[in-house]
Amino acid sequence: xxLLESPGPIGVFDSGYGGLTILHQMRQLMxxxxxxxxxxxxxxxxxxxxxxxxxxxxxxxxxxLFDLGCHLVxxxxxxxxxxxxxxxxxxxxxxxxPKRRVLGVIRPTxxxxxxxxxxxxxxxxATVGTxxxxxxxxxxxxxxxxxxxTGEPCPMWVPLIENNEYDSPGADYFVEKRIGNLMRRxxxxxxxxxxxTHYPLLLNKILKYVPRGVKIIPQGEYVANSLKDxxxxxxxxxxxxxxxxxxxxMTTESxxxxxxxxxxFLHETVDVEQVTxx
Numbered sequence: 001x002x003l004l005e006s007p008g009p010i011g012v013f014d015s016g017y018g019g020l021t022i023l024h025q026m027r028q029l030m031x032x033x034x035x036x037x038x039x040x041x042x043x044x045x046x047x048x049x050x051x052x053x054x055x056x057x058x059x060x061x062x063x064x065l066f067d068l069g070c071h072l073v074x075x076x077x078x079x080x081x082x083x084x085x086x087x088x089x090x091x092x093x094x095x096x097x098p099k100r101r102v103l104g105v106i107r108p109t110x111x112x113x114x115x116x117x118x119x120x121x122x123x124x125x126a127t128v129g130t131x132x133x134x135x136x137x138x139x140x141x142x143x144x145x146x147x148x149x150t151g152e153p154c155p156m157w158v159p160l161i162e163n164n165e166y167d168s169p170g171a172d173y174f175v176e177k178r179i180g181n182l183m184r185r186x187x188x189x190x191x192x193x194x195x196x197t198h199y200p201l202l203l204n205k206i207l208k209y210v211p212r213g214v215k216i217i218p219q220g221e222y223v224a225n226s227l228k229d230x231x232x233x234x235x236x237x238x239x240x241x242x243x244x245x246x247x248x249x250m251t252t253e254s255x256x257x258x259x260x261x262x263x264x265f266l267h268e269t270v271d272v273e274q275v276t277x278x
Contacts, residue, residue: 003097007242008069009034012076013061015046016162017258018197019076020265022105025220026074027247029228034242038065040277041253041261045158046079047127047196054129058084059092060277062102071240074227075104078126078195078219082106082133101237108226109193109219110139116215117147121188124151125178125206126195127158136195150189152182154196161198164264166205175205183211191215201264250275 010033012023023037038061040046046054058080065073075081081104088102113122124136131151140149156174160166183189192214194200200218207216231238249272251258258272 003066003100004069006069007240008071009036009246009248010241011035011062011065011068011070011073012037013040013058013065013073013080014038014075014077014197015040015057015080016044016077016158016198017041017261017265018158018161018199020262021197021200021218021220022074022076022223023247024266025224026227029224030231031245032243034244035247036065036068036070037247037249038275039249039251039253039258041251041258043252044162045127046077046083047129047155047158049079049129051083051133054079054083055087057277059088062088062092063096064275064277066096066100071100072237073100073102074223075102076197076223078105078130078135078197080104082130082135099236099240101234103227103230105197105219105223106135106139106195108223109195109217110136110143111226112217112222113140113147113191113193114144116217117191119188119190120144120146121148121186121190122150123182123186123189123192124149124195125154125157125182125192125199126151128153128155130195136193148186148188150182150186151195152178152185154178154199157202158196158198161201161264162261166201171202171205172208175202176209179206179209189214191217193217194219249273252277 085104
C-alpha cells in the first residue's frame, strides 16, 4: 500500500465514544491542528475481547487512518493501548513506515501520577481487559517503583454511559460498589486514575462516593498536555501534521447512532461518515 507523504490530520482512534473526551481536550489545547476521529463503534466494546482480537481490530483502524493521510495516530482507548500498542509499535510500524507514529494514553497518565500521589498508593478504575493486562501497574512501577497500584475492573460502567444511564439513580449502585471494593483492598489510596475514556461522564457520581481527600484523575488533560510536549520534542512529526483547525468524524456504526451518542461527550452536533474496517 502506497501511503500519502503530504501532511495530514492527527488520527484519533477509539473502540467506542470515550475517546471523544480525549479528542475534546486535544482540540482545546491545540486547536490549530486537523483531527480525524475514528470510532469502531460497531464492534465495541473492546474491553472483554482477547488480546489477539483487540490487536487485529486496532491494527485495522490504524491502517485506515494511515491510508487517509495520518502520520500520527493516538489510541485514545485504554484497552487498545493496553493490548495492541506495543505490538503495533514494535512489529508493524517498521514494515509499514518507520517514520509514522502510534501513541497510547496509558504512559502519559502514568507519568503524571508520581507528582500527584502523596501516600504512594494509587487506584485504577478500568475495563476488565485493561485491568487484566496490568499495563498501568507495569508503566507506573517502571517510572515509580515505590508506588503501590491496585486495579478495580468496572464492567458495568461503559454500558451505563453508552445507554445514557450514567446520571440515573441506578448508576449509583455500580459506582459505589466499585469504589467500596477498591478502598477496602487498599485504604491508603489517595489518587485514583479513571483508566477508561468513558469514565469522566461518571465523575459526579464518583466524587459523591470516594473518601474525602482522594484525588480523581481523568485522562484527557494529561494526554493532551503530553501530546503538546511530544510535538515540541519531535518537530519531524509536527511538520507532518496539517494545521487547518478542522475535525472530521468517522464510525463503523450508523451515522445517526454515532451523532446521538457523540452529543453526550461533546455537547455539540457533529458531521460523521460511515466507514468499514478490514
